[in-house]
């Protein structure tokens with residue numbers, strides 16, 4: 134059985150993953166801390182915390198609230214900054230087999246360009262994921278097409294959806310930042326539909342993310358058109374979920390007699 138997927142077919146070097154299961158930005162740190170808890174080399178790829186040019190402290194506490202079917206966060210891109218990432222994290226990643234994707238965030242196009250050029254050629258950095266998610270301002274398929282036309286090798290979706298929670302006793306919003314991003318099972322149907330639509334709109338690989346907690350969820354995204362999936366909130370609470378998703382996909386393929394994972398990508402659309 135072949136679980137491998139190619140995420141950058143248009144790129145000279147490509148980005149081949151041994152399986153389609155990735156971590157999601159901001160939920161797995163820099164991969165170095167969870168590396169002590171599980172065999173991260175068995176993952177498809179690791180996406181690190183969103184990184185900015187200068188280090189950031191993030192938003193005021195509290196930053197996390199549990200909801201009925203997910204998590205609200207307003208971490209606000211707390212991170213070590215790109216220079217420390219290059220000096221301290223990339224040399225560790227360079228020794229790993231599993232590819233590491235660096236998620237970058239800027240305040241303007243100039244900062245994104247600066248971040249990308251600083252990462253160019255850095256050993257241990259296999260790809261860059263550009264965080265341009267903005268809350269439902271326009272049609273997601275339209276944005277994805279623009280991203281593909283601009284030269285992206287792949288597109289990941291979705292990020293969190295905006296939400297809030299109120300403390301009745303204090304009669305105030307719970308999050309220090311008032312508004313936060315909702316993730317976890319609550320957003321899965323929204324994410325699945327976004328992947329289904331975008332996979333039809335673009336010809337580059339789509340990476341699906343949003344509420345995946347099991348292999349069953351991951352397979353739905355793959356059948357909707359995702360070439361790979363990211364597991365965020367579920368692995369934030371228990372990193373072992375990531376390997377359970379890999380093993381569950383393997384079991385499904387074995388049971389159904391599927392030789393190549395690529396045979397399942399977008400099958401629900403055909």
Ligand SMILES: Cc1cc2nc3c(=O)[nH]c(=O)nc-3n(C[C@H](O)[C@H](O)[C@H](O)COP(=O)(O)O)c2cc1C
Nearest residue numbers: 157158159183206264291292316317343344365366
């Ligand atoms: C605590 C937390 C921090 C996150 N930080 C980032 C980030 O730095 N950059 C980014 O692009 N997405 C970030 N995200 C969004 C996730 O990568 C993912 O897109 C989203 O949580 C949906 O997936 P999930 O439901 O599996 O968590 C963050 C999510 C959470 C829960």
